[in-house]
Amino acid sequence: MLPKAITDFLTQNRNRHLAELCELLAIPSIANVSDGACERAAKLLAEYLKHLGMTVRIIPSVGPPNVLAELHTGAHRPTLLLYGHYDVQPPDPLDAWQSQPFNPQVRGGCLYARGATDDKGQLFAHLMAIEAWQKAGGGLPVNLKVFLEGQEEIGSPHLEPFLASYRNDLVADAAIISDSEFFAEGLPSLTTALRGLAYVEVVVSGPRQDLHSGIHGGAVRNPANVLAAMVAALHDAHGRVTIPGFYNDVVEPSPEERASWERLPFSKADYAASLGVTALGGGEEGRSVLERRWSRPTLDCNGLVAGYAGAGAKTIIPAAAMAKISMRLVPHQQPHTITSALETYLRQLCPAGTSVKMEVLTTANPVLLATDSPAMRAARAALVLAFENEPVLVRHGASVPIVEMLQRMLKLDAVPMGFGLPSDNPHSPNEHFRLDQLWRGSIAAAAFMGNLAEEMGQGQGKKSSR
Amino acid sequence: MLPKAITDFLTQNRNRHLAELCELLAIPSIANVSDGACERAAKLLAEYLKHLGMTVRIIPSVGPPNVLAELHTGAHRPTLLLYGHYDVQPPDPLDAWQSQPFNPQVRGGCLYARGATDDKGQLFAHLMAIEAWQKAGGGLPVNLKVFLEGQEEIGSPHLEPFLASYRNDLVADAAIISDSEFFAEGLPSLTTALRGLAYVEVVVSGPRQDLHSGIHGGAVRNPANVLAAMVAALHDAHGRVTIPGFYNDVVEPSPEERASWERLPFSKADYAASLGVTALGGGEEGRSVLERRWSRPTLDCNGLVAGYAGAGAKTIIPAAAMAKISMRLVPHQQPHTITSALETYLRQLCPAGTSVKMEVLTTANPVLLATDSPAMRAARAALVLAFENEPVLVRHGASVPIVEMLQRMLKLDAVPMGFGLPSDNPHSPNEHFRLDQLWRGSIAAAAFMGNLAEEMGQGQGKKSSR
Numbered sequence: 001m002l003p004k005a006i007t008d009f010l011t012q013n014r015n016r017h018l019a020e021l022c023e024l025l026a027i028p029s030i031a032n033v034s035d036g037a038c039e040r041a042a043k044l045l046a047e048y049l050k051h052l053g054m055t056v057r058i059i060p061s062v063g064p065p066n067v068l069a070e071l072h073t074g075a076h077r078p079t080l081l082l083y084g085h086y087d088v089q090p091p092d093p094l095d096a097w098q099s100q101p102f103n104p105q106v107r108g109g110c111l112y113a114r115g116a117t118d119d120k121g122q123l124f125a126h127l128m129a130i131e132a133w134q135k136a137g138g139g140l141p142v143n144l145k146v147f148l149e150g151q152e153e154i155g156s157p158h159l160e161p162f163l164a165s166y167r168n169d170l171v172a173d174a175a176i177i178s179d180s181e182f183f184a185e186g187l188p189s190l191t192t193a194l195r196g197l198a199y200v201e202v203v204v205s206g207p208r209q210d211l212h213s214g215i216h217g218g219a220v221r222n223p224a225n226v227l228a229a230m231v232a233a234l235h236d237a238h239g240r241v242t243i244p245g246f247y248n249d250v251v252e253p254s255p256e257e258r259a260s261w262e263r264l265p266f267s268k269a270d271y272a273a274s275l276g277v278t279a280l281g282g283g284e285e286g287r288s289v290l291e292r293r294w295s296r297p298t299l300d301c302n303g304l305v306a307g308y309a310g311a312g313a314k315t316i317i318p319a320a321a322m323a324k325i326s327m328r329l330v331p332h333q334q335p336h337t338i339t340s341a342l343e344t345y346l347r348q349l350c351p352a353g354t355s356v357k358m359e360v361l362t363t364a365n366p367v368l369l370a371t372d373s374p375a376m377r378a379a380r381a382a383l384v385l386a387f388e389n390e391p392v393l394v395r396h397g398a399s400v401p402i403v404e405m406l407q408r409m410l411k412l413d414a415v416p417m418g419f420g421l422p423s424d425n426p427h428s429p430n431e432h433f434r435l436d437q438l439w440r441g442s443i444a445a446a447a448f449m450g451n452l453a454e455e456m457g458q459g460q461g462k463k464s465s466r
Numbered sequence: 467m468l469p470k471a472i473t474d475f476l477t478q479n480r481n482r483h484l485a486e487l488c489e490l491l492a493i494p495s496i497a498n499v500s501d502g503a504c505e506r507a508a509k510l511l512a513e514y515l516k517h518l519g520m521t522v523r524i525i526p527s528v529g530p531p532n533v534l535a536e537l538h539t540g541a542h543r544p545t546l547l548l549y550g551h552y553d554v555q556p557p558d559p560l561d562a563w564q565s566q567p568f569n570p571q572v573r574g575g576c577l578y579a580r581g582a583t584d585d586k587g588q589l590f591a592h593l594m595a596i597e598a599w600q601k602a603g604g605g606l607p608v609n610l611k612v613f614l615e616g617q618e619e620i621g622s623p624h625l626e627p628f629l630a631s632y633r634n635d636l637v638a639d640a641a642i643i644s645d646s647e648f649f650a651e652g653l654p655s656l657t658t659a660l661r662g663l664a665y666v667e668v669v670v671s672g673p674r675q676d677l678h679s680g681i682h683g684g685a686v687r688n689p690a691n692v693l694a695a696m697v698a699a700l701h702d703a704h705g706r707v708t709i710p711g712f713y714n715d716v717v718e719p720s721p722e723e724r725a726s727w728e729r730l731p732f733s734k735a736d737y738a739a740s741l742g743v744t745a746l747g748g749g750e751e752g753r754s755v756l757e758r759r760w761s762r763p764t765l766d767c768n769g770l771v772a773g774y775a776g777a778g779a780k781t782i783i784p785a786a787a788m789a790k791i792s793m794r795l796v797p798h799q800q801p802h803t804i805t806s807a808l809e810t811y812l813r814q815l816c817p818a819g820t821s822v823k824m825e826v827l828t829t830a831n832p833v834l835l836a837t838d839s840p841a842m843r844a845a846r847a848a849l850v851l852a853f854e855n856e857p858v859l860v861r862h863g864a865s866v867p868i869v870e871m872l873q874r875m876l877k878l879d880a881v882p883m884g885f886g887l888p889s890d891n892p893h894s895p896n897e898h899f900r901l902d903q904l905w906r907g908s909i910a911a912a913a914f915m916g917n918l919a920e921e922m923g924q925g926q927g928k929k930s931s932r
Contacts, residue, residue, distance in 0.1 A: 207743050214663070215864050218748065218750070218762055219737070219747075222748055225748070228789075233698070278818065278819060279819035298683040304694070304787060306769060312827055315792050318768070361779045396680075
């Protein structure tokens with residue numbers, strides 16, 4: 001239940017809210033550009049949160065700072081952690097934009113700017129909701145903590161130590177993140193699992209230096225050929241990964257979950273066309289496309305380098321060859337179990353006269369989120385109220401570091417409740433956010449807080465009451 | 467039979483000849499450096515040939531010029547074509563040289579300089595022989611044509627049209643080339659066959675652009691994985707190339723030739739150690755190392771490029787992947803038959819959702835040289851006389867464009883009679899030429915001319931008598 005005063009407030013303040021969001025979008029807060037823009041964005045958001053009555057700190061980091069805000073409203077109320085990021089992707093290629101990326105424009109009911117959907121616009125829907133509760137709803141129904149990050153688009157390199165250091169400031173009963181998209185237009189979705197990652201670099205070495213392929217070809221193992229054979233050997237003819245034990249810890253989704261995916265409006269032809277391929281493929285035979293992307297582990301070669309890459313011909317047997325290989329992992333695969341198994345397997349595949357070295361570059365645990373939690377119920381009802389459609393439960397093929405870390409480090413299953421649409425072009429030119437998604441998103445955000453207060457209401461011991 | 471006056475002359479003039487060779491070696495005639503050095507080297511050689519009584523032309527080219535010289539000594543004498551090249555490899559890395567590459571120095575009986583063995587020194591042995599015949603032997607016993615090239619080290623890109631244009635100036639009864647090495651110290655060799663080459667670039671394309679490997683991994687064919695599988699599929703488990711028809715036209719060496727290779731002083735362990743590998747491998751099972759290098763066709767991946775090659779991790783499915791692939795061909799494989807078969811095979815290997823394009827970058831025919839020709843007999847006897855050892859018949863795994871072109875375009879089987887040693891470091895720092903090889907080489911060169919005159923003496927119609 002959402003007080004009518006809140007929806008009225010949100011409706012009456014649309015113009016001002018849009019102007020305020022545009023002010024934020026005009027700041028080119030690209031994380032790895034050290035021109036002060038990120039600091040300006042952090043400061044603007046901090047001021048905004050202060051106006052909403054919150055206690056705010058800007059916490060310096062290597063690179064763009066973190067913003068932490070807190071508002072305590074009552075010892076018996078649940079505490080909600082809201083996460084968002086104010087940094088954006090670089091806008092290149094600039095030529096491809098119809099309007100300038102940091103000069104926000106409304107066209108056809110959409111707000112065009114870098115960061116409009118990812119993540120300033122989605123984040124702003126929550127700030128609007130907070131203001132509505134504070135100014136028209138009689139105050140927030142929950143204790144609120146806000147954590148805004150400025151390095152998400154560069155992989156949150158300093159997030160883990162920050163969470164460790166500020167654990168006490170972040171502990172909460174529920175967490176909400178709006179940094180994703182609907183499964184389809186009109187069809188809200190809640191994400192229930194994320195794949196993990198194990199990313200390695202493999203180097204096969206052979207002769208001391210590049211050799212003349214005419215003089216020595218046929219007598220010496222060629223590291224480029226050996227590496228190609230290794231990479232090829234990592235899949236069987238049915239698309240399965242051949243690393244011994246690779247599938248041992250994989251948990252299948254429930255029949256119900258899998259059946260629900262079958263009902264999703266998903267066109268293989270449209271999906272293939274959107275990627276520019278004439279046919280899908282590459283995963284395990286006998287699995288649907290959504291299964292392959294969401295609940296099956298995969299192995300991809302992300303890069304290859306060996307020998308001569310310039311124009312024309314150079315007749316060498318290269319001394320070494322390198323491949324970057326990433327594996328997407330699913331619950332309950334363990335990255336380090338998998339990389340160990342891969343390393344052992346690569347050693348077995350490595351023929352005499354060559355050697356192989358493998359380095360683990362990055363790992364992330366897969367995440368399986370609770371689907372029947374109070375926060376999930378609160379989100380589901382909020383989406384129904386705001387978007388007039390039942391949300392679908394989906395998974396996501398990529399890793400989202402904050403979600404994994406909140407679960408692992410704070411035992412907190414965040415609710416990924418995205419307001420974007422698949423057509424928003426995040427990370428691409430002409431990124432935009434549909435204004436109707438912003439308005440309805442702010443209603444969903446406000447309703448979520450009210451629902452959460454009801455679901456986790458008085459009388460239940462709260463983790464962060466103080 | 468070589469007149470004693472000639473060997474005496476060569477012995478008496480060693481100091482002057484060494485000084486003259488050093489003058490030539492001091493010129494940094496690197497083909498793709500346009501600083502006039504190649505032109506100076508060509509001019510110095512032209513002057514030298516004029517002093518020997520020859521009619522000389524310097525013929526401009528795109529890049530360093532060609533030098534053509536001619537001396538007609540008698541209508542009934544055979545005409546010999548001498549080929550050499552005056553350009554040298556770049557000297558990098560300079561730090562690794564004990565003395566400066568273009569400041570020739572004698573140390574331990576060896577002359578150190580870039581080009582000392584490849585090819586200025588070996589070429590100069592012939593010029594010394596010409597002078598000895600002219601000044602001490604009563605004049606050359608053959609008609610002589612000299613063709614000196616300045617672009618050999620960059621692959622002789624303009625050689626074929628030059629040979630076509632100057633065919634009449636080059637036609638001869640025999641050709642000699644000293645631009646190779648002994649099989650082992652003290653063991654002269656004559657090369658009887660060269661492998662050919664077919665070099666292609668293969669590009670596998672998939673999605674329109676690089677894709678996020680988390681979001682799409684498992685649903686889309688990965689061009690890097692597909693390319694690796696293709697490259698791997700080009701060999702079977704026994705090291706044989708799997709391209710259909712690949713071995714159809716391969717001619718086996720005679721049992722005698724193969725048996726003679728078995729008798730060569732060749733240590734697999736020493737060879738492996740010289741290349742810095744712990745074991746040999748990579749060719750066909752059941753074939754000796756020399757067979758694999760000399761008389762068996764091979765396939766090597768010379769370069770690989772796909773996706774991300776920088777430091778750290780980038781989680782993409784690359785839009786495309788490229789491989790450079792070269793095949794060494796043996797008599798009587800046809801490069802274009804082989805590349806057609808490869809292209810057809812790659813198309814078969816290419817799965818739905820990806821496409822493959824193959825471009826032929828360069829080809830060279832394999833060459834099988836006559837072993838019982840008058841010129842071969844003349845060379846064999848000359849080597850026995852000069853080096854006091856019977857030469858062995860060997861093959862060479864690489865292509866030598868001039869040899870193939872002389873055979874194809876001028877129907878002339880050149881005699882590759884090298885004076886270098888395997889320890890000379892051509893193309894590497896501290897390149898050198900052993901002075902004893904220079905002195906004996908000049909005797910061999912002089913004897914070769916005398917022997918050729920006897921083998922192809924008066925009364926036999928000569929191609930270029932006029």
